[in-house]
Amino acid sequence: MGSETLPKQFIFNEKMDKDTLYGLYTDDFPYIEEIFATTLRHFDPDFGAVQLAYENGSVEDLKKAIHKIKPTFGFMGLLETQASCKKFEDECAVAASVTDITKEYTNIKNMLLEARDIIQSEYLRLKAFNANPL
Amino acid sequence: MSLSCIIVEDLQVAADYLNRCCEKSGQLDVKGHFLAVPGALEFLNSNVVDLIFLDVEMPGATGFDLLDQIAYSPKVILTTSKPEYAFDAFEYNVTDFLKKPFTYQRFLDALKKIPSAAAEVTENTITETGVDHIFIKSDGKLIRLNNEDILYIESMGDYVKFVTGEKKYITHNTIKNLEEKVSKQSFIKVHRSFIINIDKISNIRENGLFISGKEIPISKAHKQEVLKRLNII
Numbered sequence: 001m002g003s004e005t006l007p008k009q010f011i012f013n014e015k016m017d018k019d020t021l022y023g024l025y026t027d028d029f030p031y032i033e034e035i036f037a038t039t040l041r042h043f044d045p046d047f048g049a050v051q052l053a054y055e056n057g058s059v060e061d062l063k064k065a066i067h068k069i070k071p072t073f074g075f076m077g078l079l080e081t082q083a084s085c086k087k088f089e090d091e092c093a094v095a096a097s098v099t100d101i102t103k104e105y106t107n108i109k110n111m112l113l114e115a116r117d118i119i120q121s122e123y124l125r126l127k128a129f130n131a132n133p134l
Numbered sequence: 135m136s137l138s139c140i141i142v143e144d145l146q147v148a149a150d151y152l153n154r155c156c157e158k159s160g161q162l163d164v165k166g167h168f169l170a171v172p173g174a175l176e177f178l179n180s181n182v183v184d185l186i187f188l189d190v191e192m193p194g195a196t197g198f199d200l201l202d203q204i205a206y207s208p209k210v211i212l213t214t215s216k217p218e219y220a221f222d223a224f225e226y227n228v229t230d231f232l233k234k235p236f237t238y239q240r241f242l243d244a245l246k247k248i249p250s251a252a253a254e255v256t257e258n259t260i261t262e263t264g265v266d267h268i269f270i271k272s273d274g275k276l277i278r279l280n281n282e283d284i285l286y287i288e289s290m291g292d293y294v295k296f297v298t299g300e301k302k303y304i305t306h307n308t309i310k311n312l313e314e315k316v317s318k319q320s321f322i323k324v325h326r327s328f329i330i331n332i333d334k335i336s337n338i339r340e341n342g343l344f345i346s347g348k349e350i351p352i353s354k355a356h357k358q359e360v361l362k363r364l365n366i367i
Contacts, residue, residue: 039147041146
């Protein structure tokens, strides 16, 4: 009986929606690695803008900063994080000041940090996966 | 025929993804990516593109601000994560609205709504010249420009820009072709890229002239002819 070569499959972190990822990138894993790398390269400045806006007490800048970073998570298949960003953006739109949304800010900040860790970890796993041709 | 386009998008990962979609389609030639409106505006003031992939909310100015400021109307596909902009998109007559993130198939569906560049090119030409006016086709309309309102005409590659005191119009044509069509009484070619309205010159220097604050070069080949046409005492 001859052996068959099955296409390599990468199992993404359970928090990443694999249908979204395959819908966007099919199974082009080197490209997904590239996209993850780009995301990580720009994550800290974009996340920094969120933190800075909060620290400066500007609810308008906070709304803009969260709006900017929000689609990142869609591109990463982190749909729950993207939806939470949308919710937080809406909360910013009606908040009079950042003190009105302190609790929500802490939640979203933790969520973004967790998302960054997931992306980082998946990027390293993908890199190893792509480096191994077998 | 491929369409020229630019990407105006402040999120790098979204811009990279879009760029990849453009390359993959084989139908688009991406001329540039801009992270904010001012850079895109500067590019569009001296280059003509068929299509803009345009984010809405960006630092400093919105995508709609950009559309308000450019002198012509390329096709526009909005790329945003906010469906709330759909009404504005309709108002600005954009071709489609891609909600980020979008699949390649959705991207292709949007692209199918863009008429071919070839169709546009045949449409945007001068249709009639008269003694004191010309008609140009721009943005799908026939527009009458009186000679006295035109300050100068500037080449933009395969396009030309008609500059009046009020507005700029871009149409598909060449300076060489226009040289034959515009009124020789009112206009003169001063450089391979410029035809000017001779009545609008405010002053002339060694290698240039000024019209409404804009410095326009005079080439050596055209200088004698320009000086001959002026009422120099």
